[in-house]
Structures are given as structure tokens and as C-alpha cells.
Amino acid sequence: MKISYILGVCALSATVMFGASSLMQKAKQNGLKPIPNSEFELLKIIDDPKDPITEAKVRLGKQLYFDPRLSKSGLISCNTCHNLGLGGVDGVPVAIGNQWTPNPHHLNSPTVYNSVFFSAQFWDGRSPHLADQAKGPTLAAPEMAATPKFIEKVVNSIPAYVKEFKYAYGDNVKINFDKITSTIAIFEKTLVTPSRYDDYLNGDENALSKAEKEGLKTFIDKGCASCHNGIALGGTMQPFQVAGKYKFANVGDFKGDKNGMVKTPTLRNITETAPYYHNGMVWSLKDAIKMMGSIQLGIKISDKDAEKIKTFFKALKGRKPDISYPQLPESTDKTPRPKD
């Protein structure tokens, strides 16, 4: 269901090919890439033939994604901070986890939507892909605060989960922490949101309004695409504070990776993912755009130009997958109890 769904969405976005306009060409020359509208082209990007996306794994991964029993308290699931109804984020400046603990580095929860297109995960890019990323929050004390052993016990104590893992991976599957988190990642890979912007880059000249095209042009002309490029319009490691100081740099102690590089956030669904920046200190999208001009590009972006870019950003709001809320299988007497 899930697979045909994603692909269905892409099929919907398949459009008549018009002659590519000069703006369309310019966008591509500047590294901007659409989510492909060919099912096969998309699969080639998100799928891994060694552990292919299957209906069974997506279904199971979705249950695990929504299951708060994977957390120490029994109250926090992946969806708590990466809420699929709220643009894939929690909408608060700082991630709040186990025992209401804020992220100790004052870091903001990034969106899970389209994260499959990132070349690095986490703000400091320390993780190469989603299967690895998913291990972080489940174990982090200020997040889900579990241990691999606890999570393995929970899942293995629930017969319906065991049955589903066997169905998905074969009877000899070892249902360990690696397998559990990689299954969550397979669900996350399907969280792709094609937008009118993609329809445009895929050849439908009419998918964007005149004002949105003007915004896209301004976005490119100002240099924003030098970091916000690729399919994700972000998701790669880039230097931060290249041209100026971030006003809230001292909120939290995050300084990027060992070279001071920071993962560029995706701009997809950006109108839904306030507040902005790694420490969630900026609520206004327009302010965020203007600040990036001075911090990263060393230019002043006028109010008018910031509005134009914001207008373009609205076209990045994607069509979300239709997610049925999963019924989670019952705990048993062997299921470890939540700990407050």
C-alpha cells in the first residue's frame, strides 16, 4: 500500500512536458533537482537493493515509528518530535524528551520528511543515513532514553511484532536493535513530499505562479542555492557564519562538526517547520531568510526580496503521504514495563 502510494503521488505529479524555460534551466544549472516523477527514478534514489523497501517492512516500520513503548517511559515515540501531522517536526524551539528534558545543546528537531535525500543526518552530520540516525534518539537520555536491550525486549515480547518481522525478513531474522532501527528507517524513506516546485522542475511550466517563479529566480540570484540545493534543497554539510555572526549563536553550545560544518536544513515544507535554525531561535520565516543573507552570503536581502523568496517557499509545501494511524500490537506479561 505504502509503496504504491508514494509512487502514486509521483504519478500524480507527472505532467506534460513543456519546453524547458530559461528559469527552469537556470535552476538545474544551480544544482536544484526535483523529486523525480518517474517511479523507477525515485526508487533508484531511495531504495537499497540489499535491504529493499517492501510493503511488509514499511508497515512494520510505521508501527515502530509510532510506538511509544520503544522509549524508557513508554510515552515518547519517533513521532513525538518528528510529528508527521506537523511537517515532520514538533514545532517548539528545543526538542523535549524523557522527563521533559530539553536537548542539552538547545537543538531543534529537524523534519523527517524528505530526510532520505540528505547526505548527512543530525545537525553535526555525524550519521550517514537514516538507519544509523534512528539509533540516536531512541538511546539518548534526554530523548527516548532506552537501551538496545530494552528495545529488543519490548519488540520480542510482542508476538505480533515477531510475526511481522519474520514475514518481512524471513524466519531466521534476528530481531535486534539494528534490525528494528533499520526497519524504522525504511518507513522513513517513504516520507517523500513532492510539491508544485517538483512539478515545475519536472517540466510543467504552469505549476508555479508568476510570483513563485520570481521568488525562485530571486532565491537563485541571491545565492541561496549555493547551500540549499539538490533534491532536498539542503541536507549537506556546509560552513556556518561564513559572512557574519548568527544573532543567537550563543544559545546552546552547538558549534557544528569538528570542522565547524553544519547540516543545511531542507527547505521543503519550510512554512510548516518553524521555529528555525539549529537552536530554534527564529520564528519568522522572513527574518530567517534575511538573516541567512547576512550570516552566510554577506548580503543584505531587502524586505521585498525576502517576501519574494518566501512566496517561492510556499510552493515547496509537499503532498504528504496518506498515513493510516497504526494499531499497535498488544503488550504481554513479558513486555518490560515503562519506567518513569
Add this chain to the structure above:
Amino acid sequence: MKISYILGVCALSATVMFGASSLMQKAKQNGLKPIPNSEFELLKIIDDPKDPITEAKVRLGKQLYFDPRLSKSGLISCNTCHNLGLGGVDGVPVAIGNQWTPNPHHLNSPTVYNSVFFSAQFWDGRSPHLADQAKGPTLAAPEMAATPKFIEKVVNSIPAYVKEFKYAYGDNVKINFDKITSTIAIFEKTLVTPSRYDDYLNGDENALSKAEKEGLKTFIDKGCASCHNGIALGGTMQPFQVAGKYKFANVGDFKGDKNGMVKTPTLRNITETAPYYHNGMVWSLKDAIKMMGSIQLGIKISDKDAEKIKTFFKALKGRKPDISYPQLPESTDKTPRPKD
């Protein structure tokens, strides 16, 4: 979609009418009632002609039910404690709310599924219906910790919500706290879960196995149906500790309403809603059954009989409505920010 869905479920449970067996008759004589398999009969129970269930209200109510922005912190929704994927509960002994505060009376979150059939809401029955009930947790400091004004501001600041309210109730609708919570309640009314037990009481002699019928018979013979009756198998106010003392009576300070009466929990989906009792101190369903024998009925329920009753309880696991996870409309600059 939602309406036709509930009704669809009931239609699915429509079965060939067999001659009513003596157990079936006995169950009815003891006050046990099925969820009707007639669409119209169900509507007559759950609907209110003065504020009828409509597609638009259910859709909107579902969004509000899942929207954490109705809480002070922006992190807690109705679904946090009444998780529709976990039998309508949170699976922990004590409800945990704003700032990780446990319920000050050490009260356990009751299930929202089938709560439309209760004659009283909350453990002390202080609320007559769901529209009134929904006001409690949104405002309670240890739960969602909001104020009516805050919630009204949030909803009115989001144009898509305003549009949906106008569509659902007419252009002159006043989107106030009452209207918001009664809309949530309309969604909750649809959370009805017909089970094989209903199919049986609706006339399908084969819907229950021999062991389940034996369990139902034991349940009635032991006197359990004297409190756990009606459609909800509970949901009415009853005296507590009639025949003996509850082992964990001193955990928390809850003593029932002013007459010491306590709302009987529903037994529907009971295998999914551990831990049990008002203070969530009992994890084992079998123990819970045996304890009720001594506390309420003044009898010793043997291990064997408790197992039989438990076997019957498994047949109370209902068919859950298929809930698509709602995409929540975007906040705006006017939306009050969450407060940690």
C-alpha cells in the same frame, strides 16, 4: 468518510440471525447489550440531533484531537494520553502531562474508545458527556495546561481551522472553547469498536468460540455483569470496595465522588489497556479479575475461572476505526507560541 466508516464497520458485523441461545438470552437479561449492527440504531445512541455528527465536524474534531498546539507546551494532544493506536490509552499507571507532571491523584488515563456509551465521564463521574469531559484535560495544569483563551487564540489564528469551522457550523460560528471541545467530542463519538462479542449478541451464535462462551457464562454467573453491563460493559457509577479492601487503595488520594462512587471502567479492548484500576497499580488482567471478585463481589474467583473470564475478555477486542493521521494546518505569526 468517517460516518460511512463507522457504519460500514457495523454493517460488516451484520450477521445471519440464528435462534437466540439461552446464553445469549441470559446475557441480555443481565443487562449486557451489543453495539447495534443497524446503522440507524447506532446513530440513535451516539448522535445528537441538535448538534449532529457530520463528516466536516468529525474531520475537524480529529485534527483537534491530534493537535498538540492546543496544549500550553505545544507538545501534548488528546492522543498523547488517549492513544488511538494503543487501545485509546497511554499504557502507563499514571497520566503524565505538562512538564512531565504525574496526575496528582495518581489516576490512570481511561480509554476514549467507546466512551460515548458511558453515562458519566472521569473516574469520579463528574462530567455528564464527552463535550464536557474534553474541557478537563485541556485546562488541567498537570495535563495540557492551557486556558480557554489560549486555545481559542490558537485555533482562530490558523485560517484553515477557521475555514473548517465555518464550513462545519456556518459562517456565523463563534469559535470558542465550547465549540472547539464539542467538536473534539464529535470525533470521539465515532470511536466505537464492535467486536465478535457484539456479533454474538447480535445473533451470530458462531461469533464466539466455545471457550469464550464458557467465559461469558462464568462472567455472568460470578456477578461481574452487575457493574459491567450496558453497551460499554461499564461506564456507570458504582460503589467501590463493597466487599473488601483494594490492596492499592492508598496509592493516590482518589476516593470516588462525594458518595464514594467510582465510574466502572469499560471492559471493551481491556486486553489492550493495562495497567488496571483507577490508579493503574495492577498489570495482570487475571489478577485484576480475581481482585474484583474479592473487592466487589465478596467471592473468591479461582485461577481457572479467572482464566475463563479472561478468555471471554479477548473477544471484547474491537475492530478499530481506520484513522488517517491528520495533516494539521500551519500556524501563523498570530499563533500563540508554545510555552515551556
